[in-house]
Amino acid sequence: MSAHVSSLRAVLSARQVRFGLVLTLAVVGFALFGPLFAPHAPTDLVGITYGRPTAGAPLGYDYIGHDVWSRVLAGGVSVVWMSLASAAIALAAGTALGLLAAFARRRVDQAIVWFTDVFMAFPDLILVLLIVSMLGRDHWIIVLTVAVAFAPGVVRLSRGIALGVVNQEFVEAAEMMGYPRSRILFREILPSILTPLLVHLGIMLTWAVGMLSGLAFLGYGVAPPAADWGLMINENRAGLLIQPAAVFGPVLLIALFALGTNLLAEGVGRVTSRIEERRS
């Protein structure tokens, strides 16, 4: 345990990591608990179109008279859970495939690499737009398609790192003992490649936030009248000059979430690589 605790402490002692962590937690907290404090339901029509901020509505009213503050408080949950879910699914699926490719080699490796290359040839956003426009815009479909778009990157990354590990003697030793293959993959190899993958998870979170809000902005994400930060930007951009708060509120929160996850991921990556350098 001591080694884990000391690594954790070293990671947390970096300023960048602490800043990123606080920022991420703050935005996630805002998104999760925000709806509890909303003065109005996100779909209530309570003011005039693009109404200026007043005492009861600190951010004013949007394009059809919703309270912007209430929608900002309510519109984060979808962004947060969908970005977390899609990044996590991409990580799990991509890592499993990447490990398998590195360990099995030959045919299996070639097939997996070939598939990821084909997927990577599509620009992420176009791929997602294609799938969503064909299959519909249910939340879980959007999550899965974003995960599909990200998974090839994870496959390549995990395969690349795992290739350096599968030839290590401790893997050969396990093979010689005749341990089950699943144990070798997930107990022997996986822990050794976990650190860079976790860093990549943070980066994917950032991308997912951008992609989900982009989808919502383009009208392929969360459907109105539900509140969603990305969607709100799209809805209110026509009134940008009259009522800027209706756009900048959600923009600011998306930016902070992306910044927080990115700082966190990069900071952890930097610190752990320093730790590992010292140990080797």
Add this chain to the structure above:
Amino acid sequence: MSVIAVDGHAFRRVESGAVHDAAQNEVFGEVAAQSRPRPEPAAPLLKVQGLRVQLAGGADVVSDVSFEVAAGRIIGLVGESGSGKTTVASALLGHVRHGARIVEGRIEVAGTDLLSLDEDALRTVRGRVVAHVAQDPATTLNPLLRIGTHMHEVLEVHAPALDRAAREARILDVFADVGLPAEAAFLKRFPHQLSGGQQQRVLLAQAFVLKPRLIVLDEPTTALDVSTQARVLATIRRLCSQHGVAAVYVSHDLAVVRELVDDVIVLYAGRIAEAAPLATLFDAPAHPYSQGLLAAIPDVAERRALQPIPGQAPAPGTRPAGCAFAPRCPLADARCGSEQPALSHLHGGQQAACLKLEAGPAFRIEAAASARRPAAEADGPPLLEVAQIDAWYGSRQVLHNVALRLGAGECVAVVGESGSGKTTLARALAGLGEHAAGSVLYRGQSLSLHARERTADVRHQIQYIFQNPYRALNPRHRVGETLTAAVRHFFGVDRAEARRRAEAVMARVSLQPGLLDAYPRELSGGERQRVAIARALVCEPQLLICDEITSALDVSVQATILALLRELQAGGLSILFVTHDLGVVRALADRVVVLREGRVVEHGAVDDVLDHPFNRYTKQLVEHSPSLIDAAHRPPREDRVIRYSI
């Protein structure tokens, strides 16, 4: 694995022929010259006084190191890992590694105080006055640059006045000097087209081409096979005496140092433990640590009861107060634990830093009984019978029809140089043979060369221990998990029983049970190798296959591992021991199989083979193996040469 095989191929391709023969003659010529008296030392060329190097945290890496070297003489700087020998060596070039700094002392080369120079002045001194030869030519030479470019670069920087033709002439001169082909075509080669010995000669040429006054050699032969090593050492000795160059030779290997140097400094925990002329050190070591080192080295010439030095060398920052060796020293008393001994002068130029010099030797070299005679063939079927194994690397065959037998409770050594196929053989028998085929019987049953195709019962009976303890254990698993996973896998016992067995096996390999909760990175190299052995033992093996398992370890640690193996063998375990070190073979094995280029060239009882090698290649291996036994006590070499050339 694959790299080794490729290297071996290159070795055979280029080292044969004229160069090989010239170098060969040089060895025998030099051996004869060794007994000639050397010229008396002149005024010292290198003077080191009170050198102290500190880490950023304030811990000393090196303290109070003072010594002198005269022109034309070679001094050996000997110590185990962490003794500070490499730090001293690089300080002689005015350099310390990142995070350390020279806080005290004076280093004077040919009248110049190196430590008072600025970076620019140092740069001109390095190479021109003090040259350095690195440990591993494979990583020192840029694989993308031709040999000629490497050489021209040195001259372009340090002798800009020379034009290209003059430079080339000088390069070819020095190549002839170091025993490389002095041909323009050779300069066009890339490092990978050279054998390990030739690469090391290129480094020597780089150092000698500027005609420096002092040359610092940092373990330049550790990456080489014994025969190549012997030739390179002979070249170094000739160059130093020919050009009147002073040399500092850093090594962990006393046996190698013995072949080369005039004086020896033994470093321990950053301080000089003992400094003495070569003969004095080997005949009458004064410091308990020197005595311990000498008693811990297995020797090719005689079988010894190796005496491990208990404990391990302290790392910088954890060195004890008083004498750093006291915790491992059988003579230590309360005073040793509190008082730092100073170097005291003994007779004949010998100096030692010890408070108990009169208390008599702390370790004594003891010859052991001869190797056990292999049991008669009639004793029943052998445990392992390899009828024949062939193995390929790509389209090249690396094992040709290799056969061997291993009786129950026997230790058979497989010996060969790199590229001989010995590791391929061991891996095939362990079940890691990817491109091997053959017929092998284990307990009379056919044995697959793929571990997955063996039954669980056979898999736990045949265990393999890897060469490098740093890569053989999963860095993310605690020692306890590594051991219990094996127990539970093979014997299906519950958690508590697995833990109990893990604790029991830790005791067998002399490790504290508390280390079960440690990660491999918290362990020293020797401890890791013990854990690797423990992982094999916990599977209750009948046959242990060991692949060079001590080559990454210090000699005193090696002695403890060898002692452990002997003990296990006495308990009935059969061992197949793969090594390139004939000293280890003599210390451990009952029988030996000599491999060359994938074929068995000789096999037999250890004492027979090593005392009276029959095959020309074996004979050469035995002769080139560095030994601590005086040449006078070994059979004369010329005699053997004549006998075998008939």
